[in-house]
Amino acid sequence: MEFKISNRAKLVTLSLIVVGALFTLIGAFTMEEHGLQRFLASSLTNSFFFFAIGLLALFFLALQYATETAWYVSVKRMIEAVAGYLPYGILFLIITLGVITLYDGAHIYIWMDPEYTNPSSHHYDAIIDGKSAYLNKGFFWIRTVAYLATYYLFYLGFRKRSLEEDRVGGTAIHFKNYKKGATFLVFFAVFSSTQTWDWIMSIDVHWFSTLFGWYVFAGMWCSAMVVIILVTLYLKRLGYLPRVNDSHIHDIGKWIFATSFLWSYMWFSQFMLIWYANMPEEVTYYIARIEDYKLMYFGMFIVNFAFPMLILMSRDAKRNAGILSFVGLIILAGHWMDVYLMVTVGSMGPTSHFGLLELGMPLLILGFFIRVILLNLSKAPLTPVNHPYLDESIHHEI
Amino acid sequence: MHKEAAIREPLILGHKTYHDITEDICRPIEDKAPRMWYILFSIALIIGLYGVGCILYLLGTGIGVWGLNKTVNWAWDITNFVWWVGIGHAGTLISAVLLLFRQRWRMAINRSAEAMTIFAVFMAGIFPLIHMGRLWMGYFVFPLPNQFGSLWVNFNSPLLWDVFAISTYLSVGFVFWYIGLIPDFATLRDRAKKPVSKKMYSILSFGWSGRAKHWNRFELVSLVLAGLATPLVFSVHSIVSFDFATSVIPGWHTTIFPPYFVAGAVFSGFAMVQTLMLIMRKAMNLEAYIHTRHVEYMNIVIMVTGSIVGTAYITELFISWYSGVEYEGYAFFNRATGPYWWAYWSMMTCNVISPQLMWFRKLRRSLLFTFIISIVVNIGMWFERYVIIVTSLHRDYLPSAWSMHYPSNIDIGIYVGTIGLFFVFFLLFARFFPVLPIAELKTILKISGESYKNAPDHHHGHDDHGHGHHAHAEEKHTAPAAPKAEEHTSEAPSSDESNEENKSEEGTTDSEEK
Numbered sequence: 001m002e003f004k005i006s007n008r009a010k011l012v013t014l015s016l017i018v019v020g021a022l023f024t025l026i027g028a029f030t031m032e033e034h035g036l037q038r039f040l041a042s043s044l045t046n047s048f049f050f051f052a053i054g055l056l057a058l059f060f061l062a063l064q065y066a067t068e069t070a071w072y073v074s075v076k077r078m079i080e081a082v083a084g085y086l087p088y089g090i091l092f093l094i095i096t097l098g099v100i101t102l103y104d105g106a107h108i109y110i111w112m113d114p115e116y117t118n119p120s121s122h123h124y125d126a127i128i129d130g131k132s133a134y135l136n137k138g139f140f141w142i143r144t145v146a147y148l149a150t151y152y153l154f155y156l157g158f159r160k161r162s163l164e165e166d167r168v169g170g171t172a173i174h175f176k177n178y179k180k181g182a183t184f185l186v187f188f189a190v191f192s193s194t195q196t197w198d199w200i201m202s203i204d205v206h207w208f209s210t211l212f213g214w215y216v217f218a219g220m221w222c223s224a225m226v227v228i229i230l231v232t233l234y235l236k237r238l239g240y241l242p243r244v245n246d247s248h249i250h251d252i253g254k255w256i257f258a259t260s261f262l263w264s265y266m267w268f269s270q271f272m273l274i275w276y277a278n279m280p281e282e283v284t285y286y287i288a289r290i291e292d293y294k295l296m297y298f299g300m301f302i303v304n305f306a307f308p309m310l311i312l313m314s315r316d317a318k319r320n321a322g323i324l325s326f327v328g329l330i331i332l333a334g335h336w337m338d339v340y341l342m343v344t345v346g347s348m349g350p351t352s353h354f355g356l357l358e359l360g361m362p363l364l365i366l367g368f369f370i371r372v373i374l375l376n377l378s379k380a381p382l383t384p385v386n387h388p389y390l391d392e393s394i395h396h397e398i
Numbered sequence: 399m400h401k402e403a404a405i406r407e408p409l410i411l412g413h414k415t416y417h418d419i420t421e422d423i424c425r426p427i428e429d430k431a432p433r434m435w436y437i438l439f440s441i442a443l444i445i446g447l448y449g450v451g452c453i454l455y456l457l458g459t460g461i462g463v464w465g466l467n468k469t470v471n472w473a474w475d476i477t478n479f480v481w482w483v484g485i486g487h488a489g490t491l492i493s494a495v496l497l498l499f500r501q502r503w504r505m506a507i508n509r510s511a512e513a514m515t516i517f518a519v520f521m522a523g524i525f526p527l528i529h530m531g532r533l534w535m536g537y538f539v540f541p542l543p544n545q546f547g548s549l550w551v552n553f554n555s556p557l558l559w560d561v562f563a564i565s566t567y568l569s570v571g572f573v574f575w576y577i578g579l580i581p582d583f584a585t586l587r588d589r590a591k592k593p594v595s596k597k598m599y600s601i602l603s604f605g606w607s608g609r610a611k612h613w614n615r616f617e618l619v620s621l622v623l624a625g626l627a628t629p630l631v632f633s634v635h636s637i638v639s640f641d642f643a644t645s646v647i648p649g650w651h652t653t654i655f656p657p658y659f660v661a662g663a664v665f666s667g668f669a670m671v672q673t674l675m676l677i678m679r680k681a682m683n684l685e686a687y688i689h690t691r692h693v694e695y696m697n698i699v700i701m702v703t704g705s706i707v708g709t710a711y712i713t714e715l716f717i718s719w720y721s722g723v724e725y726e727g728y729a730f731f732n733r734a735t736g737p738y739w740w741a742y743w744s745m746m747t748c749n750v751i752s753p754q755l756m757w758f759r760k761l762r763r764s765l766l767f768t769f770i771i772s773i774v775v776n777i778g779m780w781f782e783r784y785v786i787i788v789t790s791l792h793r794d795y796l797p798s799a800w801s802m803h804y805p806s807n808i809d810i811g812i813y814v815g816t817i818g819l820f821f822v823f824f825l826l827f828a829r830f831f832p833v834l835p836i837a838e839l840k841t842i843l844k845i846s847g848e849s850y851k852n853a854p855d856h857h858h859g860h861d862d863h864g865h866g867h868h869a870h871a872e873e874k875h876t877a878p879a880a881p882k883a884e885e886h887t888s889e890a891p892s893s894d895e896s897n898e899e900n901k902s903e904e905g906t907t908d909s910e911e912k
Binding site for chain 2: 068070126127130131134171174186189190193197206208209210211212213214254261265266269270272273274276277279281388389391392395398
């Protein structure tokens with residue numbers, strides 16, 4: 001069945017973009033201090049958050065290929081549509097990182113500022129200098145380009161073969177996807193950690209945590225699953241997906257439940273060990289967040305952990321569109337908050353404000369993000385017709 | 399109704415009926431044990447008894463008989479403990495996590511893997527107990543009221559959390575395993591001819607009658623236990639990792655430890671399952687149920703978890719430099735180039751490089767190769783714990799306190815002894831318990847049995863297919879002939895006739911899928 005974007009959806013996404021842009025502009029022009037830094041921190045938060053949702057949707061797709069999963073086939077196009085935001089996500093991320101680099105880190109990546117690694121400067125920081133073999137503009141960009149190019153190429157390949165399978169059929173494409181999916185996971189296993197060190201951990205440049213990459217990965221995976229289910233529920237409500245039954249919804253619901261636990265487990269592991277050992281070089285990260293943003297920080301954790309745990313525990317809840325959307329939207333906001341606290345607090349410290357700018361920019365990108373997803377959906381049949389596991393997926397019942 | 403795509407390899411090879419499954423699994427238990435069993439059992443028992451002897455010597459003489467010293471005050475004892483707990487991770491993962499992921503192939507291996515888990519946890523439990531020196535004071539690990547004595551447990555210590563985590567894990571794992579066994583014990587009871595075994599199995603089967611009500615409760619309990627067991631898979635080894643990571647010793651304190659220990663545990667647990675299954679399928683003629691595809695799946699799990707562990711090693715290594723903390727950097731530099739370099743590089747070779755060979759389809763489908771790698775992995779995982787523990791301790795903060803650890807004969811004797819005891823338990827299990835879940839296997843027969851699934855007209859009546867199937871299945875997979883696959887996407891006709899007899903098993907299918 002072909003999907004057409006309704007006028008209402010067009011209006012809603014457009015108004016999100018307009019309102020978001022307006023808020024962003026007003027916010028940007030009324031800022032008093034740290035203007036550029038604040039703008040770029042907000043830009044990094046949002047370009048990373050939405051990029052990562054697209055990326056994790058691509059990861060999830062690759063995971064389904066590599067594990068020869070069947071149930072997901074009925075919702076495959078929804079996953080692809082979310083992953084289809086990736087090219088735009090990459091673009092925004094490159095622009096943001098590019099501007100930050102041009103301004104020598106703009107006080108976000110202070111290691112980009114040559115003052116900090118210059119022994120004769122009074123800003124000289126031996127620890128930052130010690131990291132400069134890894135944290136320097138050139139190598140940072142080599143890595144960034146390597147990650148983004150890899151993701152982009154894999155995305156193009158997956159999408160191309162998926163559409164080709166609709167036309168050609170057979171099993172050759174399926175087996176190729178199996179191999180490509182596994183290959184993607186290998187790259188992803190390395191890049192998902194290193195990109196997080198580069199783009200986020202290096203904001204708190206003195207701080208380090210071996211788990212950090214996996215922690216961010218888990219949170220973004222959960223967000224991607226939420227977006228996938230929201231898209232699916234939206235289409236289902238419009239009557240588009242006759243072949244997606246309660247069991248498919250239930251299964252995505254289980255993924256949200258599971259990834260929420262995974263994220264909470266990672267959060268706890270990292271927090272617990274750092275809190276227990278109480279070493280000065282490690283606790284700085286939490287002290288910065290707890291002293292100035294206590295409510296937001298622990299509130300974010302409680303929401304992201306307790307909401308899905310308590311509400312999505314029962315079988316019926318995972319089959320109920322209303323409950324799923326309610327929990328999904330809340331934890332999506334919760335995970336956004338998590339990224340906000342990583343980036344903004346890391347770069348601005350206690351001086352950050354949550355103003356029109358911080359509200360406007362996510363709305364702007366969200367509107368664009370939804371529009372791109374809907375556009376992607378309208379470009380291909382909503383159910384892949386020739387997938388070898390299609391029959392298994394249609395008969396999915398749990 | 400459940401369908402399985404035609405391009406998937408069948409999980410039960412050849413033409414089997416429900417009765418065949420019962421026969422194939424019960425016969426090795428009902429027949430006389432083969433000579434080989436007695437030989438293996440005697441060897442394991444002798445080694446086990448030697449271990450018990452070493453333990454008694456230790457208890458009589460004191461902890462000083464171990465090769466510990468003031469600097470390296472924790473070595474083989476904790477290494478062996480963590481090693482066994484790690485091995486004891488596969489069973490619950492297979493029964494709980496793979497159940498949630500609806501992996502039907504797990505049914506061929508879950509029973510033995512769960513049994514193995516329980517025995518491995520027993521072996522793990524020995525070490526903290528004997529480390530107390532006074533075994534009879536073992537109950538002191540529980541938070542008993544002060545009236546029992548003047549000592550109260552230290553709630554701040556991850557070692558105490560270990561007590562809670564592992565005892566919970568053992569109890570839930572045991573109950574889960576036992577619940578699954580009940581219907582199969584009833585099958586054995588109904589078939590038993592000798593009064594003694596009839597009596598024994600009838601006690602073990604708790605009066606199971608196979609009524610719908612019984613199945614219903616069976617399902618409910620299985621589901622609840624699966625839900626409980628899943629977080630336990632994560633909690634146990636996370637807390638074991640806390641034993642080290644909550645400290646401030648360089649090389650121990652790193653935040654990646656909990657998930658990486660869990661991955662490592664699953665890695666070593668699956669390797670042990672491979673080692674045992676490859677012998678068992680051959681010895682008990684279960685090749686139709688545990689075949690190349692199952693081995694391949696397990697090898698993939700080993701490869702993935704091995705890669706996670708490898709990624710974590712490299713992450714630790716990198717961050718130890720990146721952090722700029724020189725003690726941390728030195729700990730890792732010393733691991734790789736210090737006096738224990740051989741342990742470090744054995745660990746790296748066994749755990750990081752060897753599982754990568756599983757990327758080659760030929761290798762991961764080779765039974766001999768798999769067997770070798772499964773042992774290599776467990777050697778590597780032993781070294782991993784040894785490296786983490788001993789290399790971090792042996793360079794104390796003051797160079798005057800630097801030292802080396804040399805195991806004593808008692809260290810070695812106890813460790814080898816636990817391997818013997820483990821095999822004693824496992825061999826007894828294989829002799830008297832149904833090693834595959836009879837009832838559960840029956841639920842997948844019509845979905846994934848070779849003769850029902852792919853070519854119903856072809857295979858009926860060819861009972862003598864036996865070994866030819868490996869090659870057959872292989873061909874089909876490597877050269878995915880599209881037209882053939884499409885021909886059979888529609889369900890095999892035979893499943894309709896079987897619906898009636900399937901009724902009694904239907905309940906089990908449901909739990910599997912929930």
